[in-house]
Amino acid sequence: MVANYLFGSSISAIQAQAKAFEVISHNIANSTTPGHKAETSRFEELVVDAGRVRGNVFPALRGASNVVRRDIRAEGGVLATNGALDLALSGRGFFMVNTELDGSGTAMLTDSGQFQRRIVDNNGVEEVYLTDNVGNFVLGFPFDPVTETFTSVNDASGLVPIRLDAAGESFQAVATTESFINVNLPPDAATGEFFDAGLTIADGSGAADGIADRHNVTARFTKTATNNEWTLEFFGDNTVVTNPAAPVTVTFNADGTLNVPPSIALDMTFTDSGASVSTTLDISDTRSFAPEFVIGETGSNGFEEGNLVSTRFNQRGVLEGIFSNGQSRSLAKLAIGDVVNPELLLPVTDTHFVLSGLNGDLQIFEADINGRAQIVTGALEGSTVDLGEELVRMIETQRAYSSAATSLRTVEDLLKTATNLKR
Numbered sequence: 001m002v003a004n005y006l007f008g009s010s011i012s013a014i015q016a017q018a019k020a021f022e023v024i025s026h027n028i029a030n031s032t033t034p035g036h037k038a039e040t041s042r043f044e045e046l047v048v049d050a051g052r053v054r055g056n057v058f059p060a061l062r063g064a065s066n067v068v069r070r071d072i073r074a075e076g077g078v079l080a081t082n083g084a085l086d087l088a089l090s091g092r093g094f095f096m097v098n099t100e101l102d103g104s105g106t107a108m109l110t111d112s113g114q115f116q117r118r119i120v121d122n123n124g125v126e127e128v129y130l131t132d133n134v135g136n137f138v139l140g141f142p143f144d145p146v147t148e149t150f151t152s153v154n155d156a157s158g159l160v161p162i163r164l165d166a167a168g169e170s171f172q173a174v175a176t177t178e179s180f181i182n183v184n185l186p187p188d189a190a191t192g193e194f195f196d197a198g199l200t201i202a203d204g205s206g207a208a209d210g211i212a213d214r215h216n217v218t219a220r221f222t223k224t225a226t227n228n229e230w231t232l233e234f235f236g237d238n239t240v241v242t243n244p245a246a247p248v249t250v251t252f253n254a255d256g257t258l259n260v261p262p263s264i265a266l267d268m269t270f271t272d273s274g275a276s277v278s279t280t281l282d283i284s285d286t287r288s289f290a291p292e293f294v295i296g297e298t299g300s301n302g303f304e305e306g307n308l309v310s311t312r313f314n315q316r317g318v319l320e321g322i323f324s325n326g327q328s329r330s331l332a333k334l335a336i337g338d339v340v341n342p343e344l345l346l347p348v349t350d351t352h353f354v355l356s357g358l359n360g361d362l363q364i365f366e367a368d369i370n371g372r373a374q375i376v377t378g379a380l381e382g383s384t385v386d387l388g389e390e391l392v393r394m395i396e397t398q399r400a401y402s403s404a405a406t407s408l409r410t411v412e413d414l415l416k417t418a419t420n421l422k423r
Contacts, residue, residue: 013400013403013404013407014401014404014405016041017397017400017401017404018401019041019068020041020393020397020400021394021397021401023039023040023041023068024041024390024393024394024397026039026350027039027385027390028385028387028390030350030383030385031383031385031387031390032382032383033112033350033351033383034076034079034111034112034113034114034133034351034380034381034382034383035076035110035111035112035113035114035351035380035381035383036076036112036350036351036383036384036385037070037071037072037074037111037347037350037351037384038070038071038074038383038384038385038386039068039069039070040068040069040070040071041067041068041393041397042067042068042069070347071343071384072342072343072345072347072353073342073343074384075090075111075381075384076111076381076382076383076384077381077382078090078376078379078380078381078382079379079380079381079382080378080379081378081379081380082378083114083378083380084311084312084313084378085115085116085117085130085311085313086113086114086115086377086378086379086380087113087115087313087317087334087375087376087377087379087380088113088375088376088379088380088381089111089113089336089367089373089374089375089376089381090373090374090375090376090381091367091371091372091373091374092338092372092373093336093337093338093365093367093372093373094109094110094111094336094337094338094342094353095109095110095111095112095113095132095138095334095335095336095337096108096109096138096139096156096159096335096336096337096364097109097110097131097132097136097137097138097139097352098136098137098139098161099136099137100137101120101122101129101137101161103156103157103159103161106348106354107156107354108136108348108352108353108354109337109339109345109352109353109354110132110136110351110352110353111351111381112132112133112351112352112380112381113132113380113381114132114133114380115130115131115132115133115138116130116131116132116133117129117130117131117164118130118131118135118137125167126165127163127165127167127168128163128164128165128168129161129162129163129164130161130162130163130164130319134349134352136352137161137162138161138162138334139156139159139160139161139162139335140159140160140161140162140319140332140333140334140335141153141159141160141332141333141334141335141366142160142332143329143330143331143332143333145172145329148329148330150330150332150333150366153335153364155362155364156335156337156362156364159335159364160332162319162331162332162334163331163332164308164311164319164331165308166307166308166309168308169308169321169331170305170306170307170308170323171303171305171306171307171308171321171323171325171327171329172206172305173202173203173204173205173206173207173213173302173303173304173305174202174204174301174302174303175202175203175204175275175277175302176201176202176203176204176277176279176300176301176302177278177279177280177301177302178279178280178282178300178301179199179201179266179279179280179281179282179298179299179300179301180281180282180283180285180297180298180299180300181197181199181219181281181282181283181286181297181298182283182285182286182295182296182297182298183195183197183221183286183287183293183294183295183296183298184286184287184288184289184290184292184293184294184296185221185223185230185252185286185287185288185293186288186290186291186292186293187228187252187256187288187289188291189223189293190223191223191224191225192222192223193222193223194220194221194222194223195220195221195293196218196219196220196221197218197219197221197295197298198216198217198218198219198298199216199217199218199219199281199298199300200214200215200216200217200300201214201215201217201268201277201279201300201302202214202215202277202300202302202303202304203215203270203273203275203276203277204275204277204302205273205274205275206305207304207305209273211272211273212304213273213303213304213305214304215236215237215238215239215270216236216237217234217235217236217239217268218234218235218236219232219233219234219281220232220233220234220235221250222247224249228251228252228253228254228259228288229249229250229251229252230249230250230251230252230288231247231248231249231250232247232248232249232250232264232283233246233247233248234266234268236268238270238271238272239268239269239270239271240268240269240270240271241266241267241268242267242268242269243265243266243267244264244265244266248261248264250283250286252287252288255289256287256288256289257287258283258284258285258286258287258288261283262282262283262284263280263281263282263283263284264280264281264283265278265280265281266278266279266280266281279300285297303325303326303327304325305325306323306324306325306326306327307323307324308321308322308323308324308331309322309323309324310322311331312377313334313375313377314377315368315374315375315376315377316333316366316367316368316375317333317334317336317366317367317368317375318330318332318333318334319331319332319333319334333366334366334367334375335364335365335366336364336365336366336367336372336373337362337363337364338362338363338365338372338373339355339359339360339361339362339363340359340360341358341359341360342359344356344358344359345359
């Protein structure tokens, strides 16, 4: 029995080197996996406390063991991908994800920013959410379009999965409040001659009534018998102008610049939608000195209701929505989670980690607020595996394995010789 312990050191060394080969193989296989944290092997001597062996010293001769460690704090290089939903996180912190849509699953931290769209059946309704490459829901700060601010949270329970589909986001219609016309009227026009310029007015009623929010209103300038004087009136299909009740007199100075009025208060009701709009029409840049009628520029604020058509991230970590009405606004903002000691996080996969209870409190922040992290759009954080180092470790491990195997054969030969001598 004593002789059997002679094999212990060699066997444990072979087992430790075999584990080292496994770690090296795993690292090489994940050398291109975004956000992968490389593993390293560390060998420790196995020594048993003499107080526990009860006089038998041989069990203390255990050889070596292989302890696998992972440098979670290490960062991989930033690799450009130009992917619309690819993000690299540089600095402290991790992206925050959850396995379940309602937040009841496992909350995890990850540096893998290879995000994608995932269609989810939520109580019979198809919804589209932002997920990581393994399907976990990406968490963020919700945006309040009324206050135009992101909702602050005290803990992860206040974060929400980031939704991407048009049904979940729309841009509310806004009625026109300001408009302008910039035209040139020929000063030698005949009395009664008129020229029309078009305005587009948004009534702000939205899409619920099935009627277009935008209405075409015509502004008609008519020459009077008085020199440098015109009248201006407004009309349009399904449009009732309540103010001004009569055509407005517009006069010009001798040099062709506008005299009065610089602006007109315009009130109208649209009979098809029932909406009423009050807008201030600016005509201060209207002139009367060229021989021809020219429409320089017309415009108005306000817009119809818009559906979400595309999304993009900016370097602040804000997901911006582009809507069918040409407008854009924030939808959500990525939440970044950090702990005092990332090395004590527990790995769930090679790229995802959970709190161990030894990390300290989870700190949630916005990447652009305190400078702790920076988000790079259209890029991914690469693996922390260095192929050159892995190949060197492979050669070293192979030599160590061969030495351990040679040691085992030597012990075996010695044991055979001793046995033969006894015979």
